[in-house]
Amino acid sequence: MRKKLVYGAMCIALSAMLVGCGKDTGDNGDVQSTKEQSTKEQSTVQELESSEETTSDGGSVVSDDSMGAWVLRNEVTDKAVLDEPSGAALFPDKLTLPINIDSLMDYQVLAAGVDQGTLSSIVDSYTDSFTSLDFMILDKTGTVYAYMPDLILGKEDDSQETNIKQAISDGNWMLGPTAMYYDALGLTEDEYDNMCNENPDEDGKYLLMDKLYDMLGTPNYIGWFCDADNQTRPGETYDAKEFIDNMRNPENYGSDSVTAYSTYIGWQFADYGIVIYVSETSNSSSGTLKANIHDVSISYVPATYGKLEDVFGTNAVSDFIAAK
Incomplete structure (x- = not known):
């Protein structure tokens, strides 16, 4: 009965979409016949049936990647660069892009909330040694914005100490991670509002990720970590099939048909890499899979600092492609 209700509701929705989104041709136009429409609906239902997953309680969930995790909706590549x-x-x-450290020298920076002046003014005066130090960068208006990424100098896991001047000259710096708002992609508030108004059913965070995808192309880095009960952790054992199953069958991994997972998605270029950290949940309690997004952060990593794999863990994109 549940299966019939799900399919029945989908057929009704599909019929509404076909009528509402169809081209209004008038009496003399090329009008689709009832038979053709029925055939198209039946074909769509058969596609949904073929993608059906069985829940642990014997029920059924329609697995639709277009409603699932963002990384499943888009293409990825295992191209190295x-x-x-x-x-x-x-x-x-x-x-x-690529961002040169010299372009940041005139920016004001804060350390522990205290104004340090411009980055250039502290290069020689701040001579204390450290393994890792981060500064909050103000944009050129001199205002603190959460979406202007922190400047990180040095590496926390590096035993060799450095100072500001040495870290900059060595290229031992990166930007972020920081929350990715519309400003991070160079959008104005009006541009972002218009984008949301044109896509009222889509979460704004997903729209920003789509925008970044359009800007940078197909990502070639994927990493993840999940709950303690599985082995998909950065730098350790990756089980791509289990991670994808986690997204598509949350009732098997979470509670109340909901599971949480986090994914690193990145673009590795020759001179730099960009990575976003995406926190999502999947919910299949309604009988159809629906992913919800919670947080997205972005980082910019010059090649002098390291590859994305060096900073964020093993790149499992090849295993992910094979399992997908």
């Missing part, structure tokens, strides 16, 4: 995008820019002041 991507072709660099043309004219791409990030963050409030639209810093052109």
Whole structure:
């Protein structure tokens, strides 16, 4: 009965979409016949049937990647180095990629909430040694914005100490991770509002991720970590099939048909890498899979600092492609 109700509701919805989104041709137009429409609906239902997953209690859930995790909706590649995008820019002041540390020298920075002046003014005066130090960067208006990523100098797991001048000259720096708002992609508030208004059924965070995908192309880095009861952890054992099953069959991994998972999705270019950390949940309690997004953060990593794999853990994109 539950299966019939799910399919019945979908047929009704599909019929509404076919009528509502169809081209209004008028009396003399090329009108689709009832038979053709019925055939199309039946074909769609058969596709849904073929993607059906069985729940642990014997019920059924329609597994639809277009409603699931973001990374399942988009293509990924195992190409080691991507072709660099043309004219791409990030963050409030639209810093052109690749970002050169010299372009940040005139920015004001804060350390522990205290104004330190511009980055250039502290290069020689701040000579204390450290293994890792981060500064909050203000945009050129001099205002603190959460979406202007922190400047990280050095590495926490590095036993060799450095100082600001040495870290900058060695290229031992990265930006982020920090929350990815519309400003991080160079969008104005009006542009972001218009994008949301044009896509009222889509979460704004997903729209921003789509925008980044359009800007940078197909990602070639994937990493993840999950609950303690499975082995998919950065730098350790990756089980891509289990991770994808986690997304598609949350009732088997979480409670109340809901499971949480986090994914690193990145673009590795020759001179730099960009990665987003995406926190999502999957919910199959309604009988159809639906993913919800919670947080997205973004990082910019110059090649001098390391590859994405060095910073965020083993790249499991090849295993992910094979399991998908």
